[in-house]
């Protein structure tokens with residue numbers, strides 16, 4: 521039996537992610553009744569819904585069998601994928617980034633930036649990032665006692681951090697924020713390019729326009745950094761060679777775009793979600809102030825809690841068995857990180873926000889060879905911000921209803937109005 | 944010889960094979976890998992590897 525149409529629609533509808541408890545309830549039912557089963561909807565290629573933590577790990581552990589680049593890496597209706605193929609000359613993904621390539625190409629591309637984002641490599645950035653964090657804490661305090669923490673702090677701080685690391689000038693940050701939001705939040709009329717409800721066709725058209733605008737911007741970046749190389753990440757990308765040749769146009773653009781978009785929106789959503797959790801739990805702020813050594817547990821739990829990347833897709837190259845089910849070559853699979861991070865067999869109380877977990881094997885960064893490239897940077901910048909915030913915050917509560925983005929891919933809270941007092 | 948798994952990303956270090964690409968000869972025990980080595984897939988440090996039985 522396949523997953524029923526209403527249940528399948530719930531877990532793919534961007535609107536349900538704006539009311540996350542609906543998605544959580546649907547996945548709880550799926551984990552209990554059909555933890556690995558197919559969804560068959562008339563407008564989509566059939567896809568497996570992978571809801572359990574262990575099954576996602578098992579799949580991501582086998583990148584030779586489960587590819588990223590053969591089919592769309594995020595859930596997209598059949599005619600959307602066809603239009604993308606027409607635009608790219610046959611590739612199922614509009615952007616050729618690390619998440620849409622496999623094998624040797626992936627290894628070589630990942631190797632360009634990887635050595636510069638290991639825990640050891642980013643340690644020297646700590647002081648500079650703390651400086652930025654303090655600036656944004658001061659900015660928040662300047663609002664007096666009320667602020668939309670998502671819009672006025674959480675969206676801006678990770679943006680400044682990643683743009684500094686990449687080598688993008690501060691004056692270009694608003695442009696980068698706007699285009700990132702257009703790219704990830706196409707279904708949300710408040711954030712997309714047209715500021716309107718879009719048909720699938722309009723969505724693809726505006727995605728394409730956003731991509732072209734980003735490409736125009738980054739073409740100049742390549743020139744700039746080839747003329748004057750620096751140690752910044754965009755310069756590494758611009759000057760990288762594979763087998764003696766510079767990256768080709770699609771590889772270059774894909775790399776710049778993923779770093780400049782995934783590099784802040786994810787962290788921003790997590791930070792906003794953590795503040796929302798805190799504002800609803802007075803005892804949590806108190807606990808963090810009594811036990812500052814719980815900071816890493818707090819950050820890890822906030823990543824598990826928010827899961828800013830809701831899913832990625834894989835496709836099977838050959839037949840294989842996962843979780844007792846027979847997967848066929850050519851099958852498409854939706855890895856739901858949101859579901860896996862609520863897996864009752866891993867966490868006894870997945871719907872509680874807890875900083876006293878012995879272990880927290882959250883899988884919001886994915887797993888295996890594609891595991892998030894920026895995970896150590898993301899953890900570090902969030903730890904630093906919260907260290908600075910916990911020193912100052914005396915109380916925080918919601919000042920109105922929070923609001924989540926309409927999106928089923930990279931998303932989270934877009935408004936977190938809070939009322940706060942400081943020490 | 945033993946195998947070690949990165950807790951963060953699942954990368955397996957197999958002592959029998961070593962990692963010749965990274966200058967770690969086949970047969971190198973996990974304890975004998977240079978201190979500054981980290982997981983080649985995710986950057987996690989050596990403390991976060993666990994012994995796996997195969």
Ligand code: HEM
Pocket residue numbers: 580618619620630682778779782783784786787790823827828829832857884885886887888889890891892893894895897898
């Ligand atoms: C809380 C913050 C973040 C979360 C939850 C997150 C999540 C993810 C996830 C789920 C993946 C796919 C992993 C997989 O397929 O197994 C990924 C990949 C990636 N992330 Fe992040 N990310 C975050 C922050 C960042 C940051 C700060 C950067 C900046 C450099 C970044 C850059 C990337 C890149 C380049 C990839 C592609 C890696 C590959 O395919 O090899 N991410 N991230």
Ligand SMILES: [Zn+2]
Pocket residue numbers: 949950951952953954982983984985986987
């Ligand atoms: Zn690893």
